[in-house]
Amino acid sequence: MRLDVNALGTFYRMAREGTGLAAGRLTHMTGVETRVGVTKLNFMRGQEIRRDFRTSKTKVGVRVELTGAIEGYSLIVFDRENAIRIVETLLDEADSDAELDVETDEFDRMSRSATTEVGHIMNSGFIDGWADVLETVIDVSTPEFIEGESAEPFFDGVSGSPGDDDLALLFQSRIEAVDTEIGFNHYLFPKRESMGALLDQLRTSEGIEYDKLDGFDRMAERGAEEVAKTATTLTGIETNVEIRRLNFVSLETIPEQVPDEKLVSVAFEFEGVPSGYLIFLFDEESAHEIVDAMVPSSVDEDGFGEMGTSAIKELGNIMASGFLDGWANVLDTAIDHSTPEFVHDMGAAAVDPVIVKLGSNQEFAFVFDTVVVADGREFDCEVYAIADESDLERALNDLDVDRIEETPTTAEFQEVDNA
Amino acid sequence: MKTYGSEPGAPSPVQVGISELAVSDGDDTLKSYGLGSCLAIALYDPEDEIGGLAHAMLPDGDAADNSDRKPGKYADTAIRALLRRMVERGASYTSVEAKIAGGSDMFEFDSFGEGVGQRNADAAREELEKLGVPLVAEDVGGDHGRTVEFTPGTGRLLVKTSDEEENGVTEL
Structure with missing residues (x-):
């Protein structure tokens, strides 16, 4: 099939x-x-x-x-x-x-x-x-x-x-x-x-073998695990993956599923096979909790201030590395990502530039949808990984299905000094 | 987003989702949420009190093969589709005016080139000029999101940002 x-x-x-x-x-x-x-x-x-x-x-x-x-x-x-x-x-x-x-x-x-x-x-x-x-x-x-x-x-x-x-x-x-x-x-x-x-x-093209989608799922799984692990390491907040899903949707649908409220987002573009965009979205309460955990000495400001912004960017940066390393390991490729872009604004507005960009070449997208949460504390993070279509098809076609099961997760994290 | 069962004059605002457009009249409210680089295009005929709102995602529909099926997706085809539907409803072409909002550039990614939002606003201005529709007000660009509410009868376009302190709401 x-x-x-x-x-x-x-x-x-x-x-x-x-x-x-x-x-x-x-x-x-x-x-x-x-x-x-x-x-x-x-x-x-x-x-x-x-x-x-x-x-x-x-x-x-x-x-x-x-x-x-x-x-x-x-x-x-x-x-x-x-x-x-x-x-x-x-x-x-x-x-x-x-x-x-x-x-x-x-x-x-x-x-x-x-x-x-x-x-x-x-x-x-x-x-x-x-x-x-x-x-x-x-x-x-x-x-x-x-x-x-x-x-x-x-x-x-x-x-x-x-x-x-x-x-x-x-x-x-x-x-x-x-x-x-x-x-x-x-x-x-x-x-x-x-x-x-x-x-x-x-079908209008040769397409890909259905069983290779297993590779997609494995990518999603690894990526999500890495995000939760990184978040825990950096903030000391015990987090786990609540939802992990691979969706195929029209591009327009993606901003529409983002909550209609002001959110804190950290966005990246990534390059390699595949290339695309990775966005982490936090509600404001979670973002404040993260800042408190990472920079305990920071003043409680209304916005996020310079220290808060850089703490969240740093967390996003390391989560992005973990996520994309998880992918790269499954696909046996290298994926590089940009420096983080911080946006504190309407949630949908932080996602629509990405679909506007991808929209000139594709109508649909595979979206790796992940939600990471913490027990008892505010830490809700939605992760959207939106891949360029042609790259993704290429990456999957190159994927050796037999390798998937054996792939270890090798990403490592450095302890961050919060003092 | 398309609603089913909405009647003219219904109190709840009609949501115009990405790539959609809607034409209405009087005191109805047409609303688009969370525009970043997307562009809200509002056209209205102040005399006949007919207007429409489009939530365009890309600049150039003439170069795309699905613009017949989704005219609202592209700035140029959205403007023409709005005009056509308004005229069908009784608006007179020569009195139609336009307002636009959105087209921000939130990110400075290499792959984004000179700005994806900017291109949408440019395409709309160009198409309006080609059609001879005066652009009477705009709130475009920058690096923040916008939510718009449009009243076709009066042509009032409310632009809301998430900044509570300064310029939370602008009326165009």
Whole structure:
């Protein structure tokens, strides 16, 4: 099975188109104004997907099986309370006297059937969107209502659901209701053979072997581990990697997923195979915490001052070296990076120059999305590594898959004297 | 970002995401968040109270093969698409005026050359001049981010920066 950017781009358009149709139908059904949030193609290991389900609240979902041009499963997942809100809105429309007993642990029959109906209409919206893009027919089974706190009930009976170490391609979309808290996620788990056939049909170049994406994932893993390790060494704050994801998205999507607030960012350009940009984003509280940890004697200023700025730049610099060393080790290449650029401004504004730059040559990007957090203390760091497309394809093609498992992480850090 | 089910006169501001454009009238609010090197282009016809906002990412759509599908992505094609849609809605071409904001250069990376934000602002000025649309106000360049809010009816363009102390909000 081989893939290329053109095929993934078509997949991405399918996801966007499907999300648009689903959002429109949700609006039509509930009268609630909706907005399409971030749409992503995700490459995730089975264990990461399962962890995603486990770490959050009770969920309810509606699942259908697909046959025809795409074979696999399409799954709408709501947080339980969001499902209740949607059902309330629906029942309000139908009968203003109807009241829902939200205290009961189990969904009653009526809410189950209302949720199933909503979920099914949304699933059908997505699927119609994909069928439109592919100009073909996709058949849908009867919907199945699922409720649970872990991934198991959602994956039970899904033939070909990804094993812990299998890298699955997920379509992930979010639809939000304007001015309310209702939002939900959609997942498509295509069967491997079916996806292989589709990719063959959509590819316009030789592309790369799917299994080489394993190298991507390993790069992401190494890079993230290095960032957490460096942060701990330099600040003394125990940090760990909370999220690590490989996304394929349109460039426009990248600034849109950055929180709409003032952030502290440290950005780098890197050169080699691959080349691209690396951005670390901290919320203000975390940035202050870092300055306190690294420069205990500094005065508590409103902004970050010269000392604070240079401490954060230094941390960013060493984290960037660790991250890119992790990549270089997996790829067996050398990657150099620039000096750090410090920006304390609206988060999206610090990311958009990079997509503006890359946008003249590419429409989509692989984004290595990482979140590093600390237990009990403020340390939230989002890492975006955005690679130049052609370089990345070259780097992956050169990659010897058998080497990946054996690659040790060799980056070393010097102790920094904080005194 | 495209919204579904929004009606004219709806109170919530319409978000115009990167590479998108929207045309509206009266007191509606069109909003673009967190512009860095991207450029907000606002056109309006003060007499007919029709206007539009584009959130362009790149300068030159004529050189790109997807500008038909995504006219809002490029400064030049965004301006033409806004004008066309406004005229379709009843605006008169000759009274349309323009304001632009954004086009910062936040980073000094070698690969960025003389500035990616600067190029966007230059492309917009050039296209407006070609079409004979007067550029009546601008807040471009520098090295900071901007969020803009545009009222098509009055042509008021609010530019917000994250600097609370000085010039937090500028009205164009």
